[in-house]
Amino acid sequence: MKQILRKIAALIITLFLVSLLAFLAFQVIPGDPTTKLLGTEATPEARAALRSQLGLDRPVLARYFAWLAGVLRGDFGESYSYHMPVWDMLSDKLPLTGLLTGLSFLFTLLLSIPLGVLAGSIRSRALDNLFAALDQVVMSVPPFFIGMLACWLFGLVLRLFSPGAFVSYEDSWTGCLAYLVFPALSIALPRTAMTVKLLRGAIRQEMEQDYIRTARSRGGSRARQLLWHALPNALIPVITFMAVSLAEIMTASIIIEQVFTVPGIGRLLLASISNRDFPVAQAIVVLLAAWIVLVNFAADLLYQLADPRIRLR
Amino acid sequence: MKKKTKGNSFLYSGAVLSGVMTLLILLGAFWTPYSPTAMDASAKFQPPSPAHLLGTDNFGRDIFSRVLQGADSSFLIALCVVLFSCVLGVLIGSLCGYYGGLADLVLTRICDSITAFPAILLALVVVSLTGPGAGNVVLALGILFIPSFARLTRGEFARCRDQNYIKSARIMGVGSFRILFRHILPNTFPVLLPAVTIGFNNAILSEASMSFLGIGVQPTEASLGLMLSDSQTYLQSAPWYAFGAGGAVVLLVLGFSLLSEGLQRQNGA
């Protein structure tokens, strides 16, 4: 319990650091929200008035703590560009990016664990080589290239879906899911290949360990050795990797959302950064950070559960 | 263990492929069939032919020449990124994993913050601090890649720390530095090497992604990522553009990952 409390404290510190860094980042990047809001024709007086109206003339730290106080009250502020509460904008987009990330992770998980075990258990040298070679090829293709190829093959040639004609989940559940299958696969395929490779290596390594030899000498079946003894230990490095994956899937979805024009968090983040729409960008940065930190937290817990030799400190 | 050196096809194919790619990259640094930037209005969108091995793009530029130059910069950037982040990541991860304690807490927090920080924002900050160019792509990606190495190494070191051979080494009075880097580090290679491969792979991809978003390599120079993003428009009418650039990325990554796979098997992993 004490460990968990410490972890939560660490999580809060990380979020605090990230939000502060993001806030400072916007001080470094050139550009000003008023240029976007007022355009090129406005007078300097109008610009100054707007700056003070938005509170941009106050010192950075004062603004940061004002923002922080708002967030702690559950108020993310109002978008400069859209004149809408930030939270309303996010609540439209979050389920979508969540769905895309979830689908991608599910694909990765469901494909990589069986394939990894299979790869780890193949005894035929030729088959093993073939499998590993295929794995290497898939691993070498950039997700957004897979996305482009999927757009081209499934969209333009086979016409299984209409690239760009995204279907909102509010209009049609099945349509939305069917559309998201392709971006999700584009993210999942290379990640699956990486996970399979790691799992295969880990299983092979475990199978050479003393305790497996002992189990083998006792005459247990190979499948039992593999699944019962080797797999749990082999999964330890994989779990860490999968956690990083879950975080990286979110990052990859920023690019994939561009390729498939899925109107999710990633596109909103890019737009808000280029508009210098601080409240929106800041909220997304913090949400993404919270997600990543939470995932890593969960990974640490799993890591400990899977390997009692490791103790959280 | 028994079938150690015989016919390691990965090593051979990887060596051949990456050898060829390296030669091409070296070649690209000194000579390309055409100038990678020379435009020709009469030769737009030519399909692959003996004159233009990979065809031409929307400005009539020779795609093969551009791929050579682009692979050059992608390779260099990725190499620097992996070197930078692996060295720092392993250093941080090993110290954190082995010693634990306050340093572990602080460094883990910092790594978490970096991981959780959006890459594009970091890249924009680095670019605005140092001006555009390949150098800050390396810096931005290098910083971003540290945590993944650190976390992996930390886990492995924490796992090895309590194993018997390390305990006995400690009892025998072997120095910490020696334990860390002579005893434990080699044991992390089976996990670390694939991670380096993946890191190299990711570095090439991330460079491409950054160029795709317009904050990476600048367009006067050829970049595989920029070429891929430009080729998107012409996917249907001039697929060779995307396949040329995309294929180069795939082969570049594939060659070196096959090689590392082969080396690992050679080592009996």
Place this chain on the structure above:
Amino acid sequence: MKYRSLAIFLAAVVLMCSLCGCGGTTSETPAPSDEIAPSSPAAPVNEITVGIAQDLDDSLDPYQMTAAGTREVMFNVFEGLVKPDSDGNFVCAVASGANVSDDGLTYTFPLREGVVFHNGAACTADDVLYSFETCAATSVTSALVTALSAAHVSAEGNTVTVTLDAPNPDFLSYVSSVYIVPRDYADQATAPVGTGPFKYVSRSVQENVILEKNGDYYGTPASLDRVTYRIFEDNNALFTALNGGALDLVAHLTIDQVNNLTNGYKVEEGTMNLVQALYLNNAVAPFDDVRVRQALCYAVDVPAMMELTAEGHGTRVGSSMYPAFGKYFDPSLADAYPHDVEKAKELLTQAGYPDGFSFTITVPSNYGPHVDTALVLAEQLKEAGITAQVQQVDWNTWLTDVYGARNFETTVSGFDASSLTASAMLARWVSDNGKNMINYSNPDYDAAYALAQDPSLSEAEQTEQYMRCLEILSETAANVYTQDLADFVAINPALEGFTFYPLYVIDMSLLHFAA
């Protein structure tokens, strides 16, 4: 909200299971395009989907709109007392007439009977007064604010009278920019209300903006019942959707996209109505030397550049004026600097750069045609020994650093006119103008421009002075002028009535499906 997210997740799990259950036959996935593609022959619905390349991510308040893309859409929602037509003339809108006194100081606008706002309120003289006041107080267009500050608006019964301090031949164009809105309606920024042929229905951030036919429109009502603007902030994705048949109309395409279009749509060609140039910071060495600027003009080959980037489409310009302006546009200025590398080198030698020099072209990354032009120009300049590095920056950085702080060497960009007046194009190059991004400083130009503002000049004399300004810009090679870009529009073959405007707008009320 919580349950919905959970339901989505469960649905994803179910889908996954079903996919695995049937052996991963993803090919059985229903094609959503069949259900939603408006071009499918089955449903003759009277609505269209338009693809646009940028979100309407600024205020929708008629006086706060800044992005050209936002104005392009909201043109269909808002109207002034008068509005521009496709020939650039002003026709009556909320006013039923526009009378100018002989001395050019008094404008009277009798209001049209029966004009109703989209929220159902009747439009009265009171609303017009409110609109003029609010616009003068809050508009982000400084030229408009300046023009209105010299005007006094009063209403008597159903007639609005505007009195000017001094005659202003461009005043009607400013009047067309004062969109008429209902008095004291507070939600213009998010739920705009105007009098135009379409009314605003909704917007979904980064997804779409929906307009609906205004059934109570006083003029010829729109034929289309509904227009959905779908937002694609990525040009490639926009094109893929267009080619896949998901969109009925997309404007601002490039020639390459047009050539790659395989879905049988018809393509109309117009111009973008802007002046694209390699804008040179005249205050920075070596561009402070007129010989260097002229050398650059000789060194580039504009027709070859246009051939490369647009297969020769587009119109060459030689000064800060584009063809839609008609009487001010002098096509001969485009030939002032024929491609001549030897002459360029000679000028460079005279200026003290016999071996050429290096500089940076900063381009906004979101404008593909400008990036392409910059790349080609950089390549052409090599021939004269000049090395140009193209650097992409995002739009906001461009606005702040290049446009605002003038911290740049050169940039490829396009300038358009906020209203159809010569001064909208030319005022900015006066030495002390706040928008003089290139730091152009030329007493001759300032004098010629000042002369053109003299109210006692006849229209012909005024035009002559403006033409003189354009010649000076050309002679001193203020910038390396290139072109007014070609603007291609792809349209569903069943749609008729598309019309180009001399402004950056698309009039949806003219579109209709073929009978």
